[in-house]
Amino acid sequence: MAKKASRSRDVRRVYLMTDLEGCAGVDDWDPRHADYVNTARYVYERAEMQRLLTAEVNACVEGCVDAGVDEVIVNDAHGAGRTILIEELHPKALLFRGKMRPYWLIGLDRCDAIFHVGMHAISDTTAGTLSHTMSKSVKHYRINGRPVSEFDISILIAGHHGIPAPFFSGERLACEQVKTLAPATVTVETKEGFSEQCAIHRMPSVVCAEIRERSAHAVDEVRKGKHAPVAWKGPFTLEIEMREPSYRPEDAGPGKTFNHSRSMSWRAADLVSVFNYAVYGKRPKAR
Numbered sequence: 001m002a003k004k005a006s007r008s009r010d011v012r013r014v015y016l017m018t019d020l021e022g023c024a025g026v027d028d029w030d031p032r033h034a035d036y037v038n039t040a041r042y043v044y045e046r047a048e049m050q051r052l053l054t055a056e057v058n059a060c061v062e063g064c065v066d067a068g069v070d071e072v073i074v075n076d077a078h079g080a081g082r083t084i085l086i087e088e089l090h091p092k093a094l095l096f097r098g099k100m101r102p103y104w105l106i107g108l109d110r111c112d113a114i115f116h117v118g119m120h121a122i123s124d125t126t127a128g129t130l131s132h133t134m135s136k137s138v139k140h141y142r143i144n145g146r147p148v149s150e151f152d153i154s155i156l157i158a159g160h161h162g163i164p165a166p167f168f169s170g171e172r173l174a175c176e177q178v179k180t181l182a183p184a185t186v187t188v189e190t191k192e193g194f195s196e197q198c199a200i201h202r203m204p205s206v207v208c209a210e211i212r213e214r215s216a217h218a219v220d221e222v223r224k225g226k227h228a229p230v231a232w233k234g235p236f237t238l239e240i241e242m243r244e245p246s247y248r249p250e251d252a253g254p255g256k257t258f259n260h261s262r263s264m265s266w267r268a269a270d271l272v273s274v275f276n277y278a279v280y281g282k283r284p285k286a287r
């Protein structure tokens, strides 16, 4: 059940959703699938990305702690499930990570606000560095006909739980895009994208200082009632459109429709149920 959307609230526990591609200093894909994966170049590149993300995550945790937050549940959500350097994380953080994640946002419903760090733009944003939605093989996720980014989905799921999304850092176009869904969001730009694999970066030290300061500010703003949860009305249809043929007519079933070889749609009364059905194959319980 969605909690009532009261605006002013205390913030004791923050959920920190993270990704790699939106961090300052990152302008190439995670090399974990590259053909040079067993080389020194791979080790160097991956370790650099891990340090860059971990520093931005720590800056956000520090800002929350500065503002009196007790605990930050960090979701190591980038596809590898093991990108953040746990030994370097702030002691007030808890880290959710691993490969066989039963649900995307484990622990979210225990928190008072969701923050985002390392965010990239929605798929097919030409100038957005490393833009994609969930996977490079996906063209679009659409909820009730509207294309949604990864952060749109997490913000809307948080909204389902009555939780606001007051803070966001990432590539410049991602910062612009989040404001179309949640205009009050406090943003920190990490870089300005020009194509899939290039950007003008701000320096990590500058970005981290700003993330720390603006995260603390975002916590204060939630306490002052400046951030309402973003929740859409159900029922929900989630369409996944792939770039290549991926579906067959026989994949259709109760609450799921075969549109064409690259597109399927799933239906459910609420957003968490439709997401779990489409992404994890968990069929919603009949009402």
Ligand SMILES: [Zn+2]
Binding pocket: 019, 020, 021, 120, 132, 134, 150
């Ligand atoms: Zn991503």
